Amino acid sequence: MTVPPTIFIVDDDSSVRRSLVRLVQSHGRQVREYPSAEAFLQQHDPGQPGCLVLDLSMPGLDGLSLQRELDAARISLPIIFITGHGSIPSSVQAMKAGAIDFLTKPVGQDALMRAIDAALEKDRLARQNHAEISGIEARLATLTPREREVLAYVVAGKVNKQIAASLGTVEKTIKVHRSRLMQKLGITSVAQLVKLAGRVGIVGPP
16 A cells, blocks of 8 residues: 655744645645754654655754755655755755755745655655665575576676586586576566666676
């Protein structure tokens, strides 16, 4: 069952938070609000899809600092910065670190919703990619050490005879290993194998 995305709003100004919450809810989006970056970090579940609408200037941990904290924790939640005191250096720094957008208060409804839609799509694709990679890694984990070796040589473009010579065995044995690893991975062609291996960084034998 798909979990609906949540828009996380972090701003120390309660009137701004209320305004943003009403705006986002009026577009049918699920919202959670936080008065500080620290409160968000304490309560956030990385498994919850969504995006972050984040004030740049706050007492304590500011927006850019929270962005760095999330990056250090490998939490790739898309961020939309909002600020009434923005500067060009701050916006450049935020965008270079992966922010979706940098909006100035008072935030325009259309601009904010466009940014939120873009952020949610980025989050959806990232989570989909992560799930696909996890699935590939789970299938690779079912291979024997020898099957992993054969896979690496096949990905490097080696034929059975070459692989057999490299591994000190006979061609017939390599054919068996290839057949078994293809079956375990649920693929039927070398092209599929190369694509699958590339997704997890396998490009040839070590």
